[in-house]
Each structure stands twice: as structure tokens, then as C-alpha cells.
Amino acid sequence: MRHRWVSVLICAAVSAAATTACGSGGASQSGDGKTELTIATFNEFGYEDLFKEYEAAHPDVKITQRKTGQGQPHHQNLFTKLGAGSGLADIEAIEEGYLSQVMSKSSQFNDLKEIGPAVEGDRWLKWKTEAVTTKDGKLIGYGTDIGPLAMCYRKDLFAQAGLPSDPEGVKALFATWDAYFAAGDQFIAKVPGVAWFDSAAQVFNAMHNQHETGYYDKSDKLVVDTNPDIKADWTAVTTAVSKGQSARLAAFSPEWNTGFKLGKFATKTCPSWMLGVVESQAGPENKGKWAVTDAFPNGGGNWGGSYLSVPKQSKNAKKAAELAAWLTAPEQQIKAFKAKGTFPSQVKALSDPALLEQTNAYFGDVKAGALFATQAKKVTAAQYKGPADGQIQETVFSPALQSVEQGKSADEAWKTAVEGAQKAAK
Amino acid sequence: MTAVLSKVDRGRADEARPRPPRRHRLSKLDTKVSPYLFVAPFFLLFGAIGMFPLLYTAYVSLFDWEVGADEPTFIGLENYKTLFADDQFWNALFNTFSIFVLSSGPQIVVAVALAALLNENLRARTGWRMGVLLPYVASLVALTIIFGNLFGPQYGLVNDVLSAVGIGPIDWQADTFGSHIAIASMVNWRWTGYNALIVLAAMQAIPRDIYEAAVVDGASALRRFFSITLPLLKPTLIFVIVTSTIGGLQIFTEPKLFEPSGGSGGGAEHQYQTVVLYLYQSAFQGLDLGYASAIAWVLFLIIISVAGLNFFLTRRAVR
Numbered sequence: 001m002r003h004r005w006v007s008v009l010i011c012a013a014v015s016a017a018a019t020t021a022c023g024s025g026g027a028s029q030s031g032d033g034k035t036e037l038t039i040a041t042f043n044e045f046g047y048e049d050l051f052k053e054y055e056a057a058h059p060d061v062k063i064t065q066r067k068t069g070q071g072q073p074h075h076q077n078l079f080t081k082l083g084a085g086s087g088l089a090d091i092e093a094i095e096e097g098y099l100s101q102v103m104s105k106s107s108q109f110n111d112l113k114e115i116g117p118a119v120e121g122d123r124w125l126k127w128k129t130e131a132v133t134t135k136d137g138k139l140i141g142y143g144t145d146i147g148p149l150a151m152c153y154r155k156d157l158f159a160q161a162g163l164p165s166d167p168e169g170v171k172a173l174f175a176t177w178d179a180y181f182a183a184g185d186q187f188i189a190k191v192p193g194v195a196w197f198d199s200a201a202q203v204f205n206a207m208h209n210q211h212e213t214g215y216y217d218k219s220d221k222l223v224v225d226t227n228p229d230i231k232a233d234w235t236a237v238t239t240a241v242s243k244g245q246s247a248r249l250a251a252f253s254p255e256w257n258t259g260f261k262l263g264k265f266a267t268k269t270c271p272s273w274m275l276g277v278v279e280s281q282a283g284p285e286n287k288g289k290w291a292v293t294d295a296f297p298n299g300g301g302n303w304g305g306s307y308l309s310v311p312k313q314s315k316n317a318k319k320a321a322e323l324a325a326w327l328t329a330p331e332q333q334i335k336a337f338k339a340k341g342t343f344p345s346q347v348k349a350l351s352d353p354a355l356l357e358q359t360n361a362y363f364g365d366v367k368a369g370a371l372f373a374t375q376a377k378k379v380t381a382a383q384y385k386g387p388a389d390g391q392i393q394e395t396v397f398s399p400a401l402q403s404v405e406q407g408k409s410a411d412e413a414w415k416t417a418v419e420g421a422q423k424a425a426k
Numbered sequence: 427m428t429a430v431l432s433k434v435d436r437g438r439a440d441e442a443r444p445r446p447p448r449r450h451r452l453s454k455l456d457t458k459v460s461p462y463l464f465v466a467p468f469f470l471l472f473g474a475i476g477m478f479p480l481l482y483t484a485y486v487s488l489f490d491w492e493v494g495a496d497e498p499t500f501i502g503l504e505n506y507k508t509l510f511a512d513d514q515f516w517n518a519l520f521n522t523f524s525i526f527v528l529s530s531g532p533q534i535v536v537a538v539a540l541a542a543l544l545n546e547n548l549r550a551r552t553g554w555r556m557g558v559l560l561p562y563v564a565s566l567v568a569l570t571i572i573f574g575n576l577f578g579p580q581y582g583l584v585n586d587v588l589s590a591v592g593i594g595p596i597d598w599q600a601d602t603f604g605s606h607i608a609i610a611s612m613v614n615w616r617w618t619g620y621n622a623l624i625v626l627a628a629m630q631a632i633p634r635d636i637y638e639a640a641v642v643d644g645a646s647a648l649r650r651f652f653s654i655t656l657p658l659l660k661p662t663l664i665f666v667i668v669t670s671t672i673g674g675l676q677i678f679t680e681p682k683l684f685e686p687s688g689g690s691g692g693g694a695e696h697q698y699q700t701v702v703l704y705l706y707q708s709a710f711q712g713l714d715l716g717y718a719s720a721i722a723w724v725l726f727l728i729i730i731s732v733a734g735l736n737f738f739l740t741r742r743a744v745r
Contacts, residue, residue, distance in 0.1 A: 416695070
């Protein structure tokens with residue numbers, strides 16, 4: 001669910017309005033004796049029909065949805081009203097990118113293990129639930145969808161460079177990050193004017209998220225400057241940049257879109273929802289050129305996806321938790337997947353025929369559902385995220401990598417990044 | 427008789443002065459209080475939506491106030507201390523002034539020139555006059571996105587043209603000065619026509635007979651412009667300069683939307699992060715309301731002093 005909030009550029013205007021414009025009051029008893037439950041979501045969760053279904057089965061419940069177009073204003077509203085102490089919906093959706101900020105305020109959310117109905121323990125992929133469980137074992141949210149990572153690549157450009165281009169053959173190139181960057185060297189030597197990947201930050205973030213420890217250790221201590229994995233990733237990516245492997249296009253920028261149209265890069269780290277982005281940006285004229293394979297360097301990864309939480313402000317927390325638990329059950333999430341294509345985080349849903357049979361015409365009729373289900377199972381564990389984790393990624397490391405792409409030396413940019421992270425973590 | 431009269435008079439004088447009739451008193455109250463009642467709505471509204479937020483922001487700036495945190499802690503002037511030692515703030519202040527000078531300066535000169543042209547006897551005068559206002563009518567967001575595309579470092583039209591005429595492409599995102607020019611050109615595009623119309627209105631209010639007298643005395647058109655038009659435009663110029671100072675120092679939307687990834691950093695190395703953009707980033711990405719409030723107050727004081735300075739300079743320069 002992440003792509004839209006970063007891609008659409010008008011967020012400034014919208015978010016300014018959204019901080020004051022969104023809703024009032026929590027749950028209430030409506031006139032006809034029904035319990036009114038409010039649920040705040042953003043983009044498309046695909047829940048509209050499910051609400052009707054739930055209301056039909058529970059005549060005492062009336063569901064009101066507060067839908068925000070984009071993730072950013074939704075979360076801004078969430079944090080503002082958490083601070084204000086009132087005004088939130090009974091159920092608030094949380095996107096993965098904002099999860100670290102929410103987890104640092106976990107005391108303001110209900111423990112769903114405590115107030116929620118009994119939910120089978122293995123309903124979600126393990127890493128999905130891990131990420132939303134606090135250190136003292138409280139469950140803050142129920143998983144909705146995910147964004148498992150695979151590799152998208154340009155078949156035609158691969159062939160031009162003399163690399164294997166069929167989905168099975170390319171897997172060796174995407175086995176490890178070393179293999180990936182080595183193939184990049186080979187590629188740019190053969191195809192002048194075309195880069196290997198779109199943007200350094202896009203690659204770095206995926207690499208970084210695969211480590212057990214990221215910017216923080218489990219005691220919330222910032223370890224950016226001492227974690228050897230981060231420095232190693234940094235060196236690998238900036239070396240590739242210096243060799244010319246990056247197209248130097250900030251993700252979701254207008255130039256990035258143009259880069260897709262002109263075919264200026266050959267590979268793209270691809271969460272499940274990215275297929276739609278590639279299709280709309282590369283356009284019909286490039287149909288059949290892009291392919292996706294169920295391989296990702298060093299295993300798997302995830303980018304995006306959301307949770308449903310019940311803030312302590314809610315006056316009908318128990319009933320809200322029941323609704324949230326029902327919505328995030330495999331049967332319902334498969335319906336949401338059919339309605340809006342949100343990729344389910346539930347283990348059972350991943351083997352549902354509707355998902356396994358789904359194909360993508362733009363990517364040569366590949367069985368995309370099955371492919372990403374495989375990728376989802378490759379993710380081993382959720383990296384522990386500290387309080388300012390999301391901010392460090394978005395406002396410190398991504399810009400620092402961009403500055404390397406703009407010509408700054410990697411060492412200087414590293415210093416800036418470490419200082420920036422320390423400032424953000426304060 | 428006089429003695430009797432004077433006695434009576436004295437007696438009257440000793441008495442308290444009789445109270446004026448009720449109607450009289452009401453009308454007196456009317457003349458004294460009514461004006462205040464009439465201006466009260468403005469001040470009440472200003473108090474509620476202008477003064478209160480201003481003071482409350484000052485209050486918040488004394489706390490370590492994080493959005494969503496349980497208890498804000500009072501830290502006195504700590505936020506201000508941090509702010510004055512914060513390189514990013516000084517950088518933002520520099521960017522703001524740089525963009526402000528690059529936009530307001532040329533803008534006012536061009537606006538006055540444009541107004542002088544529009545003041546001539548043109549065919550379809552109203553059409554031309556409305557024409558210069560068109561950029562102002564267009565949506566700011568749409569405009570910024572279009573300019574963002576034009577100034578794209580790799581595939582932008584401006585760089586194509588520059589390359590065609592032999593000047594190498596400029597990285598409008600990476601280069602500090604380049605990014606300021608790109609942003610200033612958006613501001614100029616939007617506001618020049620608007621300011622030109624204000625100046626034009628003032629020009630038309632200048633009595634014709636002054637010019638006629640000057641023509642009789644043999645003054646050239648240039649001389650008439652500098653010796654009559656400009657001095658008489660002074661009050662309007664002060665207005666235009668003060669408002670564009672306030673607007674220019676609060677610049678936000680243009681740099682915000684110029685950032686290709688939609689963030690609030692103002693470039694990978696804050697090349698074009700303005701003070702308001704930094705304020706926004708501190709408040710809504712860093713969630714640090716106390717610090718953002720301190721930035722807001724410092725900016726408020728800066729704007730007041732710069733606007734005041736411009737006011738005096740303009741009054742002195744244009745006599």
C-alpha cells in the first residue's frame with residue numbers, strides 16, 4: 001500500500017487539510033441501539049463489501065468507514081489524534097512504513113491478545129506478526145496485506161547484454177547481492193546508456209531490511225555506525241553507483257516514470273504491488289519487455305503492507321477487535337484480494353486457488369499470485385525496528401544515497417548519514 | 427439683589443451637577459463604545475485564529491513536545507539553543523533568503539516595467555492586462571509539477587534547450603544555486619503579473635496634468651518615469667515589497683513539490699530546504715512539535731524585522 005503515498009506529489013496540500021478535516025469523536029451508540037464502529041483506512045483495502053457482509057451477520061453493529069486517499073495524511077491524522085487523546089476511529093489502519101513510530105507509542109494501543117477474540121496462532125506469516133508484537137509480547141495489530149519482494153527485469157535488454165533472460169535462467173544472477181552487482185558490471189559494459197537498477201536507495205533499503213539487526217538493536221540503541229552489515233551494504237551499493245550501475249532516478253519522481261518509459265534501467269526490486277506501477281509507467285509500448293522471477297538476492301524481503309489496530313481511545317474496543325479479527329481472517333482477505341488486489345498476509349490465503357491462479361498479462365501471463373506467495377514464504381524474520389527507523393530510512397539514508405548519485409563522495413555521504421541518523425534518533 | 431442671586435448661584439454650584447437625561451447618556455455611550463463594537467469582530471476573530479495560535483506556539487516551543495507522546499516536558503529555551511546551533515536551520519535560512527532575493531528582486535523590477543507597458547495605449551488593453559494575471563489563476567500545485575518536469579535534471583526540457591545552445595546541462599536538483607533559480611522562476615512566473623496589476627492600478631491614479639506639465643517642460647519619457655511615476659508609486663511599492671517579503675520568506679509549496687520523491691528534505695543534501703519546509707519536516711516527519719514551534723517563532727521575528735527593514739529602505743530610497 002506504500003507506492004501511492006510516495007508517488008502522488010500533491011500530498012502537501014492534502015495533508016495540511018487532513019490534519020483538521022478528518023472526522024470527530026470515537027465510537028458511539030446510535031439512535032437505533034446499534035453499536036457504531038468506525039474504521040479508518042487509506043488507499044484501497046477492498047473492505048467495502050465485507051462491511052455489508054459483517055453488518056448482515058451482526059444486526060447490532062453499524063460500520064462507518066473513514067477513507068483517506070493517501071497514507072501520509074492518514075498517518076499524520078493518526079499521530080496528531082493520538083497526541084490529542086481523542087478523535088481516532090475504533091479501528092485504525094497502520095502501514096508498515098509507519099510501524100516503528102506506532103510501536104514506540106504502543107502503550108496507546110490495545111493488546112489484541114487481551115481484548116480480541118481467540119485467533120489461531122498461525123493465521124499470519126510469522127514475520128508479519130513479529131513486527132507488530134512489542135518486546136513484552138503485546139500484539140498491537142492484525143496483519144492485512146504484505147508486499148513480498150521479487151525481481152523485475154527487462155528481458156530484451158538482458159538478451160542484448162548476452163545475459164540469460166528466461167525466468168529460470170536469470171535466477172543465478174539474482175542468487176546473492178554479489179552475483180547481482182557482478183551481473184550489473186557485465187550488463188553496463190554491454191549496453192551503453194542503460195543502467196542496471198533505478199535508484200541506489202531502492203536497492204539499499206531491500207538489502208538493509210534482510211539483516212536481523214538494522215539501524216537499532218533490540219534495546220533501542222542506535223547502531224548505525226557500529227553495525228558492520230549496514231556499512232557493507234553501503235559500500236556495495238555506492239561502489240555500484242560509482243561504476244555507473246544506477247540510473248540515478250529518485251523513486252516515484254517524474255523522471256523515474258520517464259526512466260521506465262525510455263527503458264533506462266534493466267532491473268527493479270519488485271514488491272507485489274510494483275507490477276501495477278511498472279505497467280502504468282512503462283506503458284503499453286513496452287508490453288512484453290518486462291518480466292518477473294521468483295528470486296531475490298540473499299533470500300526474500302518485504303516492502304509495504306498494513307495492519308489493523310484498536311487504539312485505547314476506542315469506547316467499543318472489544319467489538320472493534322472482533323471486527324478487525326474477522327476482516328483479517330484468510331477467507332475475508334482473499335475477498336479483499338479479489339476486490340482490490342491487496343496481497344494477503346495470511347498463511348492459508350497464500351494457498352488459496354484464487355491467489356495461485358492469478359496471472360499478470362503485462363508480465364507475459366506470469367502466475368504472479370503463486371510467484372509472490374513463494375517469495376512471501378522466503379522471508380525468514382522481521383528486522384527489529386527502533387522508534388525512528390522509518391524516519392531514518394526516508395529522511396536520512398535515502399537522501400544520502402541520492403547525494404552519492406549526485407556526485408558526493410561515498411565517505412562524506414556516510415558521515416552525513418550517520419550524523420543525520422543520530423539527530424533523527426534523538 | 428445681586429447678593430441674593432449670588433447666594434442662590436453658590437448654592438447651585440455646591441450641589442452635585444444634575445445627571446443628564448437618560449437619552450443623552452445613551453447617545454454618549456453610543457459615541458464612545460459603538461466604534462469599538464464595530465471593530466470588535468475583527469479583533470475577536472484575529473484573537474481566536476491569529477493571536478491565540480501565535481501565543482500558543484510560543485508556549486509549545488518551551489516544551490519537548492512530541493506528537494502522540496504521553497507528557498510534554500518543560501525545557502525552557504532549550505529548543506532555541508538547539509536551533510541556533512543547528513546547521514540545518516542556518517542552511518534553510520540561507521536557502522530561504524537566496525530564493526527570496528532571486529524571486530522578489532527581479533519580480534518587482536519586471537512588474538513595474540510591465541505595468542508601465544500596460545499603461546501605454548495598447549490595442550486590446552484589457553486582454554493584455556488580464557493576460558498577465560493568468561499564471562496567478564493557474565493552480566499552484568499543477569504549476570509546480572510542470573516546472574518540476576521542465577527542470578528535471580536528466581530528461582527536463584530546460585536542460586535540453588541549454589544543451590542545444592551549448593551550455594552544459596545543470597543538475598537542478600543537486601546544484602544549490604541551480605535549484606534556487608528553478609524555484610525562484612516558479613515564484614516569478616506566478617506573482618509577477620499579479621504585482622504588475624497592482625502597480626498598474628496605482629499608475630493610473632497618478633493625475634495626468636503632472637505628466638502634461640512635465641511634457642511642456644520638455645521632460646523625456648524616461649525622465650517622466652523616474653521623476654514622476656516612481657516617486658508617486660511609493661505607497662504601492664511599499665505594499666508590494668512588504669507582501670512579497672512575507673510571502674517569499676514563507677515559501678513552502680514550491681520547494682516541497684520540487685523534491686522528486688515527495689519528501690520534505692528539500693533535496694538530497696537540503697540544497698533547497700527552506701525554513702518553512704524544515705519546520706514542516708520537524709513537525710510532521712520528526713513529530714517534534716516543540717522544535718517546530720521554536721522554528722516558527724524565530725521565522726516570525728525574522729519576517730517582521732525584514733519586512734520592517736524593507737519598509738524603511740523603500741520609504742527612503744523612493745522619494
